[in-house]
Amino acid sequence: MKEEQAECGRLPSLLHEIGLELEKYQRFEHADALEKASIWRSALDRPLPEKGIGIDELKKEIAEILIPNGSQIPRAGCTSYITTGATTSSVLATLTASVASPQRIGLTAFNYLEELSLDWMAHMFELPSNMKGVYSSGGSVANIVAIGAARQWAFEQIGLDPSRDGIVKATRIYATDATHHTIQRAAAVLGLGRRSVQIVASDSMGRMLPEVLHKQIEADKSTGIVPVAVVGNAGTTSTGAIDKLAELGSVAKDQGIWFHIDGAYGLPGILDSRVRDLYKGLDMADSIIVDPHKWLGAPVGIGATYVRDRSILHRAFTQEVSDYLEGSLTHTQAQHSMDELGIPYFDFGVELSAPARGTVVWAIIREIGKNGLKERICRHNSMARMVAEAACAHPNLELVQEPTLSICCFRYVDERCTDLNQLNRDIHRRLVHNGTNIPSTAMVAGKLAIRPCFIGARTTWQHAQALVDEVLKVGKELVEENQK
Ligand SMILES: Cc1ncc(COP(=O)(O)O)c(C=O)c1O
Incomplete structure (x- = not known):
């Protein structure tokens, strides 16, 4: 088919199909991209195509190879850096x-x-x-x-x-x-x-x-x-x-x-x-x-x-x-x-x-208005404050810096551990590998802190609470493993 003809009329159905795949992606029921890296790399790593595959095959590759191997950033529990999934x-x-x-x-x-x-x-x-x-x-x-x-x-x-x-x-x-x-x-x-x-x-x-x-x-x-x-x-x-x-x-x-x-x-x-x-x-x-x-x-x-x-x-x-x-x-x-x-x-x-x-x-x-944004921002700021309160209340957590906005810097502490920076670095790596709650770290006045930044529109109070719970669980696990 001529290119001019192939370009016409396909958008609605293609968008519908890709839309469904993206919606599925946002449920994060798939494995992390790195787990199947050898598979998608070899599927993508082809010589320059002399002949194109056409729009239907391309859509299939987007749906089957690209989308399921996308980023963790749109995940509601991903609070790394200052970045988020698009609404x-x-x-x-x-x-x-x-x-x-x-x-x-x-x-x-x-x-x-x-x-x-x-x-x-x-x-x-x-x-x-x-x-x-x-x-x-x-x-x-x-x-x-x-x-x-x-x-x-x-x-x-x-x-x-x-x-x-x-x-x-x-x-x-x-x-x-x-x-x-x-x-x-x-x-x-x-x-x-x-x-x-x-x-x-x-x-x-x-x-x-x-x-x-x-x-x-x-x-x-x-x-x-x-x-x-x-x-x-x-x-x-x-x-x-x-x-x-x-x-x-x-x-x-x-x-x-x-x-x-x-x-x-x-x-x-x-x-x-x-x-x-x-x-x-x-x-x-x-x-x-x-x-x-x-x-x-x-x-x-x-x-x-x-x-x-x-x-x-x-x-x-x-x-x-x-x-x-x-x-x-x-x-x-x-x-x-x-x-x-x-x-x-x-x-x-x-x-x-x-x-x-x-x-x-x-x-x-236009969609959510100033009030909708205000609600989101207040909710995220409150989530950081909630994490700060949890950190102050628990004997194995320390608030490293009082939150101003939606970032909270806190860390796991245990008197049996002599290098808290390393411990928190290890906690962070394990959180990332577990793949549900994914914060960043930040060095604050010499202390390596776990640093969630709540900005995602889909991020809820439950995600903030789940992060605190997981830091406590992983921190305990790691300290006990190091004692053996
Ligand atoms: C305060 C501040 N300024 C500038 C930037 C750079 O922004 P971008 O990554 O959009 O280039 C960032 C990124 O996180 C930031 O936090």
Whole structure:
């Protein structure tokens, strides 16, 4: 059959069949992917096919070889890292946009949602009313875009254009050792160098000490270094701590430095009234990032950067005028969806071609509303608190750090064990291999902690309780095994 004909009419039945397989996958009744690795590897490991297998055989391979050997991350009991399975509405929106709006350009309903959804998030997370956003692939790129804006601003203050002419002076970015290392990479990508990231001392919760920050900036300025940004965290990756944003913002403002807030994970936490006050100082930020593919439950590939004035993004990321497209858009009054490119997001960041991610964020918010998200966030924060209470109450558990948001760092303790870090590392490995409750670990002030991060839409109180129970069971087993 000709390709043009084969492409028509098959989508509904194929989607239905794949949908059933994905639904089955989410019940996690199958073995872990690694158990049958030799089987699926040999099934996939073929030479470049000269002749295609056709859509029906392909669907069979997707259903039989790929789906049952997927990731544990969508599992409700998987609380590792800060990552989760996509919710149904977001999967639907991703699929729909990939078919009907494969780019975010043109005047279409999908592309209208790009700005609308960014504005909805800004409103929901109480960002300053003049902040405008741009989507990218996730926190890594969102941080590059934000630090790119900071770099542009810092150099413009001294009459230079770093995106046009490059970097001619040593620079500094101020962060803590709890700051996500994508800030270091952003510094590298933007030509500032990873070494330009100055680690500022923090308190026992991992929050930057404003007085130390102040002294460090003064010292750097006296040597001619250009301060580019102060980076505050609204939810660190290891523990979920929130910097004293208002205090850091004041130092940054007094010193005339760009104030960036990394809220990739934790910004949605502002919806929980119990912690809302910790976000005071958001209004002082020059840039803020948030990742819908974290707490909002979007499929991986969606981050957002907000700045006060998107013209700085344009100056920082413009590709400058090209010959290959300019001639095609001569209309002043749009009469067709392809007459206008719409908002030039492609000049506000590092991507030209990009999916219509706003559709996904719109679908998530439209489905459950601000109240639904608030309920999810409060539930997850409460689950972390519940684990903390359990850790405080049980003689074989220790709370390593009080939770701020939905991360709880705790560990198993037993006086018969001399190396608690190793014991907790072993507990963690056994939990992963058992495969029901899968947290991460984090080093907190020298203690290796078991670290669940509750963000999954399908994760329930029972999963939090089951994790605590399993840590206790496995800890006891391991200590007894080591005694033999
Ligand atoms: C606070 C923070 N910032 C940035 C990132 C990077 O995000 P991404 O993995 O989406 O690139 C993460 C990832 O966990 C994070 O926790």
